[in-house]
Amino acid sequence: MESDYGVPRDLSHLQKMRSIYQPELPPCLQGTPVGVEFGDATTVADSISQSFPHTSGQRLAHFLAKVPGAQIISHLPEMRVGLVFCGRQSPGGHNVVWGLHEALKFHNPKSTLLGFLGGSEGLFAQKTLEITDNILSTYKNQGGYDLLGRTKDQIRTKEQVNAAMTACNALKLDGLVIIGGVTSNTDAAQLAEAFAEAKCSTKVVGVPVTLNGDLKNQFVEANVGFDTICKVNSQLISNVCTDALSAEKYYYFIRLMGRKASHVALECALQSHPNMVIIAEEVAASKLTIFDLTKQICDAVQARAEADKYHGVILLPEGLIVSIPEVYALLQEIHSLLQHGVSVDKISTQLSPWASALFEFLPTFITKQLLLNPESDYSAQLSQIETEKLLAQLVEVEMNKRQKEGSYKGKKFNAICHFSGYQARGSLPSKFDCDYAYVLGHVCYHILSAGLNGYMATVTNLKNPCNQWHCGAAPITAMLSIKQEGRALTVGVHPAIVDLRGKVYESVRKNSQKMLLDDIYRNPGPLQFDGPGADSRAVSLCVEDLDYMGRIKELNEYLEKVRSIVKPGCHQDVVKAALSAMSSVTNILSVMASNGSA
Amino acid sequence: MESDYGVPRDLSHLQKMRSIYQPELPPCLQGTPVGVEFGDATTVADSISQSFPHTSGQRLAHFLAKVPGAQIISHLPEMRVGLVFCGRQSPGGHNVVWGLHEALKFHNPKSTLLGFLGGSEGLFAQKTLEITDNILSTYKNQGGYDLLGRTKDQIRTKEQVNAAMTACNALKLDGLVIIGGVTSNTDAAQLAEAFAEAKCSTKVVGVPVTLNGDLKNQFVEANVGFDTICKVNSQLISNVCTDALSAEKYYYFIRLMGRKASHVALECALQSHPNMVIIAEEVAASKLTIFDLTKQICDAVQARAEADKYHGVILLPEGLIVSIPEVYALLQEIHSLLQHGVSVDKISTQLSPWASALFEFLPTFITKQLLLNPESDYSAQLSQIETEKLLAQLVEVEMNKRQKEGSYKGKKFNAICHFSGYQARGSLPSKFDCDYAYVLGHVCYHILSAGLNGYMATVTNLKNPCNQWHCGAAPITAMLSIKQEGRALTVGVHPAIVDLRGKVYESVRKNSQKMLLDDIYRNPGPLQFDGPGADSRAVSLCVEDLDYMGRIKELNEYLEKVRSIVKPGCHQDVVKAALSAMSSVTNILSVMASNGSA
Numbered sequence A, B: 001m002e003s004d005y006g007v008p009r010d011l012s013h014l015q016k017m018r019s020i021y022q023p024e025l026p027p028c029l030q031g032t033p034v035g036v037e038f039g040d041a042t043t044v045a046d047s048i049s050q051s052f053p054h055t056s057g058q059r060l061a062h063f064l065a066k067v068p069g070a071q072i073i074s075h076l077p078e079m080r081v082g083l084v085f086c087g088r089q090s091p092g093g094h095n096v097v098w099g100l101h102e103a104l105k106f107h108n109p110k111s112t113l114l115g116f117l118g119g120s121e122g123l124f125a126q127k128t129l130e131i132t133d134n135i136l137s138t139y140k141n142q143g144g145y146d147l148l149g150r151t152k153d154q155i156r157t158k159e160q161v162n163a164a165m166t167a168c169n170a171l172k173l174d175g176l177v178i179i180g181g182v183t184s185n186t187d188a189a190q191l192a193e194a195f196a197e198a199k200c201s202t203k204v205v206g207v208p209v210t211l212n213g214d215l216k217n218q219f220v221e222a223n224v225g226f227d228t229i230c231k232v233n234s235q236l237i238s239n240v241c242t243d244a245l246s247a248e249k250y251y252y253f254i255r256l257m258g259r260k261a262s263h264v265a266l267e268c269a270l271q272s273h274p275n276m277v278i279i280a281e282e283v284a285a286s287k288l289t290i291f292d293l294t295k296q297i298c299d300a301v302q303a304r305a306e307a308d309k310y311h312g313v314i315l316l317p318e319g320l321i322v323s324i325p326e327v328y329a330l331l332q333e334i335h336s337l338l339q340h341g342v343s344v345d346k347i348s349t350q351l352s353p354w355a356s357a358l359f360e361f362l363p364t365f366i367t368k369q370l371l372l373n374p375e376s377d378y379s380a381q382l383s384q385i386e387t388e389k390l391l392a393q394l395v396e397v398e399m400n401k402r403q404k405e406g407s408y409k410g411k412k413f414n415a416i417c418h419f420s421g422y423q424a425r426g427s428l429p430s431k432f433d434c435d436y437a438y439v440l441g442h443v444c445y446h447i448l449s450a451g452l453n454g455y456m457a458t459v460t461n462l463k464n465p466c467n468q469w470h471c472g473a474a475p476i477t478a479m480l481s482i483k484q485e486g487r488a489l490t491v492g493v494h495p496a497i498v499d500l501r502g503k504v505y506e507s508v509r510k511n512s513q514k515m516l517l518d519d520i521y522r523n524p525g526p527l528q529f530d531g532p533g534a535d536s537r538a539v540s541l542c543v544e545d546l547d548y549m550g551r552i553k554e555l556n557e558y559l560e561k562v563r564s565i566v567k568p569g570c571h572q573d574v575v576k577a578a579l580s581a582m583s584s585v586t587n588i589l590s591v592m593a594s595n596g597s598a
Helices: A013-019 A046-051 A093-107 A119-124 A158-170 A182-197 A226-247 A263-272 A280-286 A290-306 A325-339 A344-350 A353-361 A364-370 A387-405 A431-449 A503-509 A512-518 A539-543 A548-565 A572-594 B013-019 B046-051 B093-107 B119-124 B158-170 B182-197 B226-247 B263-272 B280-285 B290-306 B325-339 B344-350 B353-361 B364-370 B387-405 B431-449 B503-509 B512-518 B539-543 B548-565 B572-594
Strands: A034-041 A059-065 A080-085 A112-116 A128-130 A175-180 A203-208 A251-256 A312-317 A415-420 A455-460 A470-475 A481-485 A488-492 B034-041 B059-065 B080-085 B112-116 B128-130 B175-180 B203-208 B251-256 B312-317 B415-420 B455-460 B470-475 B481-485 B488-492
Touching: A046 A481, A046 A488, A059 A431, A080 A093, A080 A119, A080 A431, A093 A112, A093 A175, A093 A431, A112 A119, A119 A158, A158 A182, A175 A182, A175 A431, A182 A203, A182 A488, A203 A431, A226 A251, A226 A263, A226 A312, A226 A415, A226 A431, A226 B226, A251 A263, A251 A387, A263 A312, A263 A503, A263 A539, A290 A312, A290 A387, A290 A512, A312 A387, A325 A344, A325 A353, A325 A364, A344 A353, A364 A387, A387 A415, A431 A455, A431 A470, A503 A512, A503 A539, A548 A572, B046 B481, B046 B488, B059 B431, B080 B093, B080 B119, B080 B431, B093 B112, B093 B175, B093 B431, B112 B119, B119 B158, B158 B182, B175 B182, B175 B431, B182 B203, B182 B488, B203 B431, B226 B251, B226 B263, B226 B312, B226 B415, B226 B431, B251 B263, B251 B387, B263 B312, B263 B503, B263 B539, B290 B312, B290 B387, B290 B512, B312 B387, B325 B344, B325 B353, B325 B364, B344 B353, B364 B387, B387 B415, B431 B455, B431 B470, B503 B512, B503 B539, B548 B572
Parallel strands: A080 A112, A080 A175, A175 A203, A203 A455, A251 A312, A251 A415, B080 B112, B080 B175, B175 B203, B203 B455, B251 B312, B251 B415
Antiparallel strands: A034 A059, A059 A470, A112 A128, A455 A470, A481 A488, B034 B059, B059 B470, B112 B128, B455 B470, B481 B488
């Protein structure tokens, strides 16, 4: 089976041209040696630090090109590193491999990079492929994970952790790089702790690669793959908008991949201006039922019909279905029954009366999909549940009803449904994702070279050109949180949800009325690699004020300035003013911190 | 309703850059005046010439830049021209409007171009928008038909023809340009004849614009929109191939828009190398039943499983469903019953026993779709029939059966289905389609300027760069043929089907075994407007040896050469050799012509 991995491939003309594209390194990673500067220690909740005694509370790391005062890494020993793809393939993943391989070989040509074949299963089974320049040549800047493949995505149970440790020991790995999203990086944190506990010398590094764009926090601005996915999807959505406007007879319901959070849907709405975008987080926050949602859409259809418009484009995230409170409750019951071994055809008879009523109401195609076994992270198989069809059908029924009753006098409502996921996921990665992933690959090397364990590679200031990017590493433990899921408390890197008070959401909301009625469709066009548009960034990346680490640095500069002004010998009034101002600031911050905002 | 047409739009950065892109004119259309040279008279079947006494047998026209001997158009009178979009929107359509408008204004600034709003309905109702530079500015090189819109696509009944004539007379039009595919150009031919018969002074011109790519014949090499559609679809198919290879657990069944003929599916297969492509023409020629097809796919799945491969990508044209003999027969019965006013819920009871058996066998979702009313050209609503789901379902059932019987020992078969049409149809047009459509727009002007009626604008030698393109016009009557459809004989521009003896089909066939088993996927990448790939042509355009008119010209050069060699005074042996050779050639050609090859 593994014989097919890493084989050279016939590339199209454009693929060939892409394969010779060389991303830049930001100045901080140029030359050798690269310095590492340690920042503040990170804080975590007590219960987390108890579970992660070896890897929590570690300091942030920044990589800098030979800065005076920084600890210079002058020894460049030979290294053996393993790498594994986990979870949904995300465009750009191959470039992490390339960047890491290049950095390893650059700092010591004898170093080795082993790719595990077929994801975590390959890790457990110690199936490896030694990465070479030759093997990489037809995979540089290319999409998919087919260089190494992936299967199951879990490294969680005691058995799995032990199998991973055995593999790392047997292969004498100095480092294990895990490429994936929230689930895989949670696994990486646990693996790092287990390795440290067992005094295994392999250091574990995580890399934020997920098309969902939901691995976001103070340290991580963006995920590899999100930019490409949003650009490809936005192109398709815009094409459909143009189509809608030309034919003027259909409503298109487009469901977007992206798991529970609605980042992909939100970004695509910013790029393409559809008539409506349903944000799962908003539905959950407003506790909208499926009937509320149907009514909202019907009212929109009716408002447009009054302006003689019988077409439209409505985006919805695949996570919508589990954000509708009553459907979520139904799914929880189903999954719990499945876990208790109840067979699929018996489940409907064992639901609570309330869940049963909903189950009976829903069309058969949806109930079949709701009955599917949950994913490895215990969540529903979102890609398989056709929420777009459910909504389109409910809207059609309601519009027909309104027409019969005479409250709607327009033309018949016609819907066409799409699920946009697989068509985008295997795309050639955008320039941004190529560059970002390549740099992250280099950062992985420097993390391992500094001997750090349980860190995630980070690159910040991403909205600016690559020569202004900052490279660093943050302990994954600092990204862990505790969350109630169903009845269990889980510790993990939890998906960031769309911030309903944030700038990104706001910029869609404030245009929503115009988008709904005025057809202000916008087509970002197909992904470009040259010329106009090639260097564009995701809108949400540019809208949000992301540079958390930069702001901490700026704050430190202010504190230093105060210190340098208020020195013995300065005027009495200056000291007084400083005292009063600083006392007020610390009071405010103490209150905020104890309220949980900090 | 029309107030929304032609409004300026907010364009994305890439759209703006595209809107200022200026296509080239081939040398033959540069400068003024452009000359027109008339070639041979065209031949048509007797029955056609009887129905088209005024417009059949007209001569071919070629446009040339001031060539000595050509008839020079020196008077450049003011002109009033109307233009209407008919049929499915096709990327590039807007550029025909632009090219025509530019040529009109260039030759006489007082000339007027009126766009009919909302397709043929707008033509009948005389709803127009006067095209201006200002209006065009945000529609140049952009996709869709939203500048003018389109509704119903028919100009066929006596009433419709009369309404069109009334409109042309009332608006004092010198020309009416009809933009569309086979059906619309058939209508154009009939309109031209009716106008000539009624001594209406408006000349009718057709333009080959259809994403289906099925308006092909000796005079027409390619259709506007086909290039874009195939490139966008191939990108998506390739992305799915990469996805399949990365996840290794799904078979993707992708149905492609393109009406009855399989040109789009074939071209996409050439660009992306999926595991399998089903060509409707092949199914029809081999009289494959739906069970044969299912078995073929199952055998392929089984062969791949033996190589431990559980993923794959299978393309099928939307026209496949009507190419399966027994389904076609069933559809004919259904449509005939519908025409006789039988209500949908009664139809299943009135089918012949044989059709009824098939109807009962098929899954409900498909029978519902088969019961839809036919399109305006009496064909089935292909975009609404989910053949991909039908096949996936039948294959799944058969694979499960084989597994139970023990003849298949591999993993469970999993399918994911896609219909790729609407996502591609509204795309920004490729450079090729922008250029081609723009030049066709200019050609329309020259056809009208030469006073020709019932002609289609043609551009040939398209596989070469624009500066080698030849521009001309061919009487649409020369493209008409008679065909049996069901029980009726229809005269029309019939869709060209895939030539099973042609080079394009052959180049897919000879690779089919490698494609099936070796995963030689290829990703042409997203549509590029700059840099590598931007100037690429459809593979089928380059493979086929298309230059019919060029070859007739070359032949005439040979004949001229023979005449110039064999003149009184030349040697006796030369005359003898010439006589013997020419007698043999004419004998062969006479036999071929009487056999119907000519």
